[in-house]
Amino acid sequence: MPIQTRFPLVSIVLATFNGEAFLAQLLDSVLAQTYPNIEIVAVDDGSTDTTINILNSYASTNGKIKVFANSVNIGYIKNFQKACKLSSGEYIALCDQDDEWHIDKVKHMIETIGEHPMVYCDSIVCDEHLGDTGKRISSFVNCRSRYSCLELSVFCRIYGNATLFKRSLFEDADPFPDMIPHDWWLSYVATLHGGIKYLDEPLILYRQHSTNIFGAIGSSSRKKNDKKRQKKKEEILKIRMRIGRFYEICPKELITEKKVLADLQSSYQNFSFFNNMHRMIIFFSNYKTLLFVKKRSLLRKYVFCIKMFAIIK
Numbered sequence: 001m002p003i004q005t006r007f008p009l010v011s012i013v014l015a016t017f018n019g020e021a022f023l024a025q026l027l028d029s030v031l032a033q034t035y036p037n038i039e040i041v042a043v044d045d046g047s048t049d050t051t052i053n054i055l056n057s058y059a060s061t062n063g064k065i066k067v068f069a070n071s072v073n074i075g076y077i078k079n080f081q082k083a084c085k086l087s088s089g090e091y092i093a094l095c096d097q098d099d100e101w102h103i104d105k106v107k108h109m110i111e112t113i114g115e116h117p118m119v120y121c122d123s124i125v126c127d128e129h130l131g132d133t134g135k136r137i138s139s140f141v142n143c144r145s146r147y148s149c150l151e152l153s154v155f156c157r158i159y160g161n162a163t164l165f166k167r168s169l170f171e172d173a174d175p176f177p178d179m180i181p182h183d184w185w186l187s188y189v190a191t192l193h194g195g196i197k198y199l200d201e202p203l204i205l206y207r208q209h210s211t212n213i214f215g216a217i218g219s220s221s222r223k224k225n226d227k228k229r230q231k232k233k234e235e236i237l238k239i240r241m242r243i244g245r246f247y248e249i250c251p252k253e254l255i256t257e258k259k260v261l262a263d264l265q266s267s268y269q270n271f272s273f274f275n276n277m278h279r280m281i282i283f284f285s286n287y288k289t290l291l292f293v294k295k296r297s298l299l300r301k302y303v304f305c306i307k308m309f310a311i312i313k
Contacts, residue, residue, distance in 0.1 A: 007037040010106050010164070011089030014042040015079040019097030020049040022207060025130075026097055027058050027065075035106035040065045040095075043083040046073040051097075080160070080182045084170050092170055094160035094183065098207045099123075100130060105203040109164040116145075116197040117172075118165040118190040120158050123206040130205050137162070137206065141293050147195035149188055150257050150289035153246050153264070154313050156184040157293045158196065161204055169193060177245050179238040188246060192254075239312050240268050260286055268312045280309040 012030055016023065030040060042065065044052045052069055059065040068086060070079065084092055091113075093106060102108075105121070113119040122143060125135040137143065141157040152158070160183030173189040176182050190196045247261040260282065267279035283290055283305040291301050 007035065008091060008110075009089040010035060010038045010091045010093055010110065011084075011087030012038055012040045012093045012095050012106075013080065013083040013087055014040060014095040014097065015045065015076055015083050016042060016047060016051050016055065016097045017045045017073075017076070017079075018047045018049045019051050020047075020054060022098040022209075023051060023054050024058075025100055026095070027054075029099075029101040029103070030095065031058075031062065031064070032103050033101065033106045034104050035110060038064060038106060039087065039089060041068075041083050041087045042066070043068045043070065043079055043086065045070050045076070045079045077176050077178060077180075077182045081174065081176045085174070090167055091164055092167060093164040096161040098209065099161055100205040100207070102203040102205075106164070108201060108203060109199060112197055112199045113164060113166070114197060116190075116195055117169040117193045118163055118187065119197040119199055120162045120164075120187075121199040121204070122202040123159070123162055123204040124202045126205045126207050128207065128209040130207060133208075136202055138200070140295060142295050143198055143200070145196060145198045146187070146191055148257065148289055149191040149246065149250055149254070150260055150286065151292045152184070152188045152191060153243065153261060154290045155293045156181075156187055158187040159183055159206075160186070161206070163187070165190065177241075179241045180245065189249070192249065192251065236312060240265075243268055260290075271310070276309045279312065280305060283308045 042055050044055060044067070052067070055065070055067045059067045066086070074082070080094065091110065093109070109119050109121060123137045125133045125137065127133060137157070137159070146152065163183065163186070165186060169186065169190055172193055173186050176185050187196060243261065243265050247258070247265050250258050250261055252258060263278065263282050267275045267282060269275065287301050287305055291304060294301065
C-alpha cells in the first residue's frame, strides 16, 4: 500500500519573520518527525535578518521544504492564511519559528483527531534556552475537548503551534478576518463544525524569550497618553468587530449560543448604563462557558463579571 494511502500528507505551515535565532533548532525538530509523510511550507514575511537564508539552505538539501517570500510585509494573520493556501496536505499543522517539537507530535495528533476537524495538545513552558520551567500551558488555562462556540467567544487559549486540523476546516475558515488572531478564528470555526479534540500530552517545548519594546524617544506625557487612548479605541473596535463576526457565522440552529452572542453584540455597542448592566448580567448568567478557559476560582470569576460593567472583552 502506498505511503500516501496509509499516511495522509500533513502540511506543516510555518510563517516566519526575523526568526534567525531559533529557526534552525525548530526545523531540525520538525524534520525529525516520526510521521513519514510531511511537507513544510514556509512563508517569510519580509525578514531583515538571515531567516530567508536559513530557510533556503534547508530547502536546498531537503525536498520536503518549500520556501516562499513576501515582497511586502502582510502581518502574521494573513501570512499564515497564505501559507495554508500554498500547502497541499489533507491535514495542516501550524508551526511557530522558535519552538521545538516532540518527534512524535504529528504522529500522535493524527492518531487522536478522529472525526474532529481539529486537535490540540499541551505544551511544556520553557525559558529562552529551552530549560523546563516546570509548567505546562495546562497549568495556566483549562484544557479539554471543546464543542461550544461560547467557550471561545471571549477568550481563546488554544495556540496555533499546538493544533493540527483538517484541510476542510481551513476551507470553512478562509479568509481569516483581520481583527481576530488566526488560531482563535480557526478554533472558533472548529466548534461549529464538529468540535476540537484535546490531547493531554505535552508535545511542544514552548520557548519564552524576551523582546525589547521601545517607546518614542522624547515624546511628552501628553503624547504618550494620546497614543494610549488611541490604542484603547482601536482595541475596543476590534473587540466589537470580533463578537459581531462570531455572531454572524454562528448558525441559527444553535439557538442558545446565537442568543448569547446577539446579546453580547448589543451590549458591546456603547457604555451606556443599560448596556453595562446588561453586559454584566450576561456574563454572570453564562460565566461557565464565557470564562471557561480561565483557571480561576469562582470568586475571581464573579469579580471578572462585575468588571464587565465598565469594560468589554
